[in-house]
Amino acid sequence: MRVTADLEKAAIKEWLDSGDCYIISLAGKVHLPTCDSMGRFVDRDSAWGLNFRFPERLLGEGPDADPIPIWPILRTRAQIESLPSCTPWPLCAPMPVAPEKRFGANSWTYLRARSLNSKHFGTEFRLAEGTLLGALTKISTVETIDGFDFTAEFEHAEAPITDPDTEMMYRTGMRALAKQQSWTATAPLMTGCGS
Incomplete structure (x- = not known):
């Protein structure tokens, strides 16, 4: 350490x-x-x-x-x-920061690949420097004799992400919120779920 x-x-x-x-x-x-x-x-x-x-x-x-x-x-x-x-x-x-660069309707949330979970399926990701990965399609962590093997697959990525510390981002803000709200309005009522 x-x-x-x-x-x-x-x-x-x-x-x-x-x-x-x-x-x-x-x-x-x-x-x-x-x-x-x-x-x-x-x-x-x-x-x-x-x-x-x-x-x-x-x-x-x-x-x-x-x-x-x-x-x-x-x-x-x-x-x-x-x-x-x-x-x-x-x-x-x-x-x-110029007004057009401020967060608002088109903001971004940053995270490391290790933080991906099922709520991110279908979300379009980019690497932190802007390279498009596309929608998250699969996440797996396999325990081996040498430790853990991490893999995250994306719709447009040439290869899966295997480094859990890879920095990535996805769009959040008003558009994403509107999309989520429209899904919530048409989805069946679920209780006992936290966000």
Whole structure:
């Protein structure tokens, strides 16, 4: 764990030293790396802290299992500007964003492939840099003698995604909400389901 944390700290330091560094939160907001809300991701000692104190968390034992701390989604300004839309976090105000780049009807939600589940079937995905993958069609995690083999298949992808840490995004916002609401209006009433 400590070797991994040290490698991550070196990578973050190199990123910060470049001077051209922004973070996209899981909510899709653009932050400066010095933003207080990003501290728990940027400070790798803090990110790994509970695992250092309670190594059994890495074994996936018990209700507090949390094997790998989240790695921040790091981007340069050019990468941020190439996104179809983005919203700066108002508390750290990382960069001015043109009105057509703001979230609204065409916003994006970012996640790692490991977070995919059955609710994402049929959702059209792109890699974080914009490459179209298409609709999610299949997810599988197979336990082998060497660990777990992860696979996610998409309608237009040339090959399945096998790295569970692959960053991807899907469109959310007003259009997606309208689509979901129209499905809900025509679907049979279901109780006891959370979102």
